[in-house]
Amino acid sequence: MSRQDAQTDRWLEISVELPSEFAEPVTHLFSRYSDERVFVSQSGDWDADEVGPDYTPTDDVTVFCYLKIDDTVKTRKGMIEIGLRLMSELADVSPHQERVVTADEWSNQTFPTIRVGNRIVISPSALDHEMPDEPPTDDVHVYLSPGLAFGTGNHPTTRLCLNQIVAEADSGDLSGSRILDVGCGSGVLSIVALKMGASEAWCVDIDETAVRAVRDNLIMSGVSENSHVVEGSIPNPDLPNIKFDYVFANITSRVLIDLAEPIVGHAKSGGVILVSGIMNEQIETVEEAFLNAGPLSITDTKQEGDWMMLRMIKTSDS
Numbered sequence: 357m358s359r360q361d362a363q364t365d366r367w368l369e370i371s372v373e374l375p376s377e378f379a380e381p382v383t384h385l386f387s388r389y390s391d392e393r394v395f396v397s398q399s400g401d402w403d404a405d406e407v408g409p410d411y412t413p414t415d416d417v418t419v420f421c422y423l424k425i426d427d428t429v430k431t432r433k434g435m436i437e438i439g440l441r442l443m444s445e446l447a448d449v450s451p452h453q454e455r456v457v458t459a460d461e462w463s464n465q466t467f468p469t470i471r472v473g474n475r476i477v478i479s480p481s482a483l484d485h486e487m488p489d490e491p492p493t494d495d496v497h498v499y500l501s502p503g504l505a506f507g508t509g510n511h512p513t514t515r516l517c518l519n520q521i522v523a524e525a526d527s528g529d530l531s532g533s534r535i536l537d538v539g540c541g542s543g544v545l546s547i548v549a550l551k552m553g554a555s556e557a558w559c560v561d562i563d564e565t566a567v568r569a570v571r572d573n574l575i576m577s578g579v580s581e582n583s584h585v586v587e588g589s590i591p592n593p594d595l596p597n598i599k600f601d602y603v604f605a606n607i608t609s610r611v612l613i614d615l616a617e618p619i620v621g622h623a624k625s626g627g628v629i630l631v632s633g634i635m636n637e638q639i640e641t642v643e644e645a646f647l648n649a650g651p652l653s654i655t656d657t658k659q660e661g662d663w664m665m666l667r668m669i670k671t672s673d674s
């Protein structure tokens with residue numbers, strides 16, 4: 357899109373505030389009718405500069421999507437409204453908001469700086485490919501282009517993985533490791549892993565928007581030299597024929613079950629597999645799928661609200 361198009365193209369922004377456990381179904385609904393132009397922001401009225409180590413996000417999020425204004429916009433908006441109406445029978449969903457914006461305005465949409473755990477700071481950044489100056493602390497700074505892909509760290513499924521990655525780094529296991537990040541979204545998991553000692557990351561996503569976003573985010577966060585981005589799923593001919601020390605997959609239970617075999621197949625013996633995006637009631641089905649997919653043991657299960665993450669170790673080659 358040319359700069360002039362970006363200034364004159366018109367988009368319908370639809371946003372809705374709701375409890376975080378409903379972010380995923382609304383994100384799917386919005387993605388479907390907006391060609392994946394969706395982003396999720398922590399709700400609340402607070403000053404990003406004042407976010408300190410004790411900050412814990414509130415339970416509400418705002419989900420935004422952007423519909424190109426063309427002949428189909430009325431139908432797509434209608435489908436979204438039907439979905440939101442059904443959702444409001446299950447959850448406390450506030451009435452949605454609408455406004456017309458230009459492409460420039462929505463791609464500059466921002467999210468507040470957030471802190472995950474004690475050490476990870478995630479900030480929005482413009483797509484100017486320049487790394488902002490970082491204060492000299494032990495904090496791990498991640499810069500993400502807002503408005504382009506899932507994974508700003510304010511969803512429990514991402515937070516569960518990020519906190520586990522910090523634990524892996526603290527135990528020394530992450531150092532020099534090779535990562536496969538399936539369903540990388542914004543690339544936030546790989547970026548943090550690389551910044552905390554991993555030597556190489558391969559980021560894979562089926563969504564073209566995520567693939568574009570992750571390339572920018574790796575550059576902005578200063579880790580593009582050690583990373584590779586592949587569009588598609590796994591198995592994938594564009595991936596190297598190696599076994600990885602870590603495989604991350606924060607997707608959905610259904611996709612995790614479908615991909616259990618290639619996920620396990622990509623891990624080396626002794627390698628760690630982290631899978632997230634699992635609703636509490638689906639944990640046993642996901643565990644069973646992985647235990648049937650290859651030689652591994654489940655070493656940890658973490659939970660936040662309605663969501664769970666599994667940590668597994670591959671026990672021999674497959």
Ligand SMILES: C[S@@+](CC[C@H](N)C(=O)[O-])C[C@H]1O[C@@H](n2cnc3c(N)ncnc32)[C@H](O)[C@@H]1O
Pocket residue numbers: 505506507508509513514517538539540541542543544545560561562563566588589590606607608611633
């Ligand atoms: C919940 S987001 C996770 C993003 C990021 N990894 C995080 O932890 O925040 C899931 C991502 O998986 C991608 N995805 C869905 N199905 C996939 C598949 N079969 N193969 C690869 N990626 C997939 C989606 O496009 C989306 O970007």
